[in-house]
Amino acid sequence: MHYIRKAHERGQANFGWLQSKHSFSFGRYLDPKHMGFSTLRVINEDKLSPGQGFATHGHRDMEIISYVIAGALKHKDSTGNEYSVPAGDIQRMSAGSGIMHSEYNASNSETAHFLQIWIQPKLRGITPSYEQKSIIQTAPLTPLVTPSGEQGSVSINQDASLYRLQLTAGQTYDLQTNHRKGYFHVISGSVEADADTFSSGDAFALNSEQRVTLTAKDQLEALWFDLPA
Template sequence: MIYIRKADERGDVNLGWLQSKHSFSFGHYYDAQHMGISALRVINEDEVMPGQGFGTHGHRDMEIVSYVIEGALKHEDSSGNKYVVPAGDIQRMSAGRGVTHSEFNASKNEKVKFLQIWILPDKKGIEPSYEQNAVAQKGALTPLVTPKGSDGTLSINQDASISRLMLDEGESYSLSTANRTGYLHIVSGDAEVNSTDKEGADSNSISAEAFDVHTFSDGDAFAVGANERVQIQANSPIEALWFDLPPA
């Protein structure tokens, strides 16, 4: 592993109507040790109280993905898009050369909880665009966002993808990076993670000292560099997002 980010060490914002945990430097929270990984710039875990939200504000040259965990998010933007994004849906807005938008809790009674994710685009000044979809889980690891938006995924203007990892208690899954950078953010659950920099090697042939063993739970995250392999062992049902990113 090249980076570990524990949930209780994240930046903390509490505005009453908004409770937010910042994995990376964002807004008034700044930490030079946590500026993002590869093209991944922001992961904010936001809880917005009923009827509250972010008023109209602007963005440019950023791929903004919202992953709704609980409740529903109401989105409006200057391109004419007006949608409600329920839990289970994923939304992507390419700000491009400039767009304004607002995001509000769609409910007057229940909070909405979502991950706000920013990924740097591979080109600037493009036409703003918007996509939203509910992607059914197919096996343990299901692509949600891919560069070309193939097979029902959302597209993104970057050589990056986001997949959802779902494991039942006792299940395990192996992730590898080849010549890429990987980042896993635990949405919920507890897992033990074994990692080695000898991708493709038989685990029985590697000494115990070669492995890093860590336990991760809600809000925790880690990054792995090129040619690493990690084994995820679920100690409880796991929901996580796996980011396949360009080399850091």
């Protein structure tokens, strides 16, 4: 493994209405050792209190992905999109030349738990766009986001793909990068890899031409990023 990022080592922010854990430097948390990996720049694990959220603010030249773990998000942006994003859905917003948006917990009684993911774009200054889908798991490793929206996935302005991995206890799976790079982030459950155990919030990265065999210790849900070398 090229890089290991344990959950308890992440940066943290607690604003009362928002609790956030930062895999990479973000906001007030700055660590030169953790500035991203390949084109992957941000993974924030956020928990929004009922009825709370991010007021209207701007982004540009970033591919922003939301993966809702529990609850639902209420999204509204300056291009006219206004949607609820329930648990299990994948949402991609290409900020491009500039977009204003807000994101709130859609519930007034339950916490919204989600991952906010930023990937640097391939082309800058493009027309902002939005895409959201509910994707059924068709194999242990199922594509959620791909450059051209292959196999019913959401598209992205980058030579990068995001997959959801689901394994049952005792099931194994091989991950390999070939001429690419890879980043693995555990959402829930635990898995053994290279004699180390990775649980919720833990992550590791692989460089080009690396391979690892995963063995699920219990029901596992994780994300696998296939990234440019």
